[in-house]
Amino acid sequence: MAENLPVVVIGMGRFGSALALELARRGTEVLAIDNRPKIVQALAGRLTHVITADATDIDTLRELGVDEFYRAVVAIGGDLEANILATSLLAELEIDDIWAKAVTHQHKRILERIGAHHIVLPEHDMGERVAHLVGGRMLDYIEVDENFALAKTHPPRELVDVPLGETRLRSKHGVTVVCVKPVGEQFTYATPDTVLQYGDVILVAGPIEKVERLADRT
Secondary structure: OOOOEEEEEEEEOOHHHHHHHHHHHOOOOEEEEEHHHHHHHHOOOOOOEEOOOOOHHHHHHOOOOHHHHOOEOHHHHHHHHHHHHHHHHHHHOOOOOEEEOOHHHHHHHHHHHHHHOOEHHHHHHHHHHHEEEHHOOOOOEEEEEEEEEEEOOOOOOHEEEEEEHHHHHHHHOOOOEEEEOEEEEEEEEEEOOOOOOOOEEEEEEEEEHHHHHHHHOO
C-alpha cells in the first residue's frame, strides 16, 4: 500500500514544514528538502531526514534518491519559478504521485500541465472553508469534491424527534445524515431508526448548495 511509503517534501516554509512534521508524527518517513540552511538547521532536531539542497537541479534530486520515492510534495510557495521547475523535475523522474502547492488558479493549471497529480491551494481552500463557516450555521465544513461537501451542524427542527427514515430527508433536501453525536456522547453512524434531539451534532453529506440550505434551517 502506498499510504505507508516514505514521502519527499520540497520546501520548508510554513505549509511544507507543518506538512512534514505532521507526516512524521503519524509515523511516515519524510525526506525534507530546502535550500535555506537556517531553516534546515531549525528543523534538524524535529525531522530525521532534512537536507539543504537545490531541488531545482535534477542531478541533486537523483543523488538524494528522490527518483526512488513513490510520492513527493512540492510545498515551495514564495518562488513560483522554483515551484514549477521542481514539479517538472519530479515528473521527469517519473514519481508516481506528485502533489504541488499552487498560489493561484493559473498557477494550478500550469502545474497540472507539467505533470502534478494533485494541486493544493491552501490559502484559497481555507478562505472558502472559513467563508462557509462565517456565513452560515455550520460548525465545520469540508468540500470533498467539486460539488460535494460534508458539514457538521445541528439538526433543524423538522428532523428532531422523528426517526430519520421517516423524514424523507434525501428526497426532500437531497442530503444524507451520515453520523450523529448526541450531547455528551461520541459520534455514531446514523440509521433510518436514529432519532435526533436538539443539541445533537450531525454530519450531513450532499451537494454543496443543498448542504448549506439544510444547515441554514437550524
